[in-house]
Amino acid sequence: MIKKHICFVVMALLGLGGCQTYSTNQTHFIMITKSLGTKQCSGVNADDQLHQLKHELEQANIKVFAAEISTDQMSHIALCGADDGKIAIFKIRQESVISAENMGYKLKIADE
Template sequence: MPDNLVRVYRPDGSLQCGLGRGRTLKEDQQVLSALGGHVLSAEKRTIPVRVPQVCGAPTGRTNTYVIKAKEWELILRSFVGPAGFAEWTYDAPTTGVFKYDGTLQCGLGQEIPLAEMTQELVDAGVSIISSHKSSDGLMHIQLCGALTGQINVYEIATPDLYKALQLGFAPLASIPASAATGASLRDGLPVPWPFPW
């Protein structure tokens, strides 16, 4: 896909065992358009990572849309935010994952170094391309013992994503250019797995 375009997705709301109503491409496109994303193409896709088979759990089916990368950047920075949309990273050869580093406010908690988490991934057979320390870019309550928001970020081979998830890592919704240099992840916040809400 050209650098000036990005594919974004939103789980369609369908649940296993026929529970929940899956939204149409048109329904989610209206939401994306209201956020400022002018859809160039739309397609139903399934997240290519195993979702546990449990009645009432999400099916993994999503509505995906190709929009301009500049529009996506504006949506991420907007007051409303991405409204449950995230960047579709599953076509790329690499993907980003993160885990909180264990630090807590007021000097509580013990920091887990990058090297220690790296070894955890390597021992599980995950191919690591790069790693760096960063922040989740979120506001945290000012309270002793609360999260600091400091995270260890790894760029890994996309086929190894499921292995990393099994270790408690979560994927980044997107990996902005600034993240590759270790800057703040404000332009592409990490989000809970497997769905961006």
């Protein structure tokens, strides 16, 4: 009877062990930023600028997994023609960071 229980426990543990997956090919993602270059009172659409920057990254064979508009969290003078502080944030693979930096992107700091 005890041998049956031990056999059952061993079979259950072996079965559960097969459910775990181990990936040696883990992908690490990094957030990068770049100013949208938009100005206060201008007719330039920030969404259009975001799509343009995303397109440029993809043309450089950098896959973009997420894209959003945020601000640089700096104070900006309220004046037509002054920078509005809008930035693009992109989620890319870690191995693409050097290429993105060569295109003028910066790593996103955690509190941005």
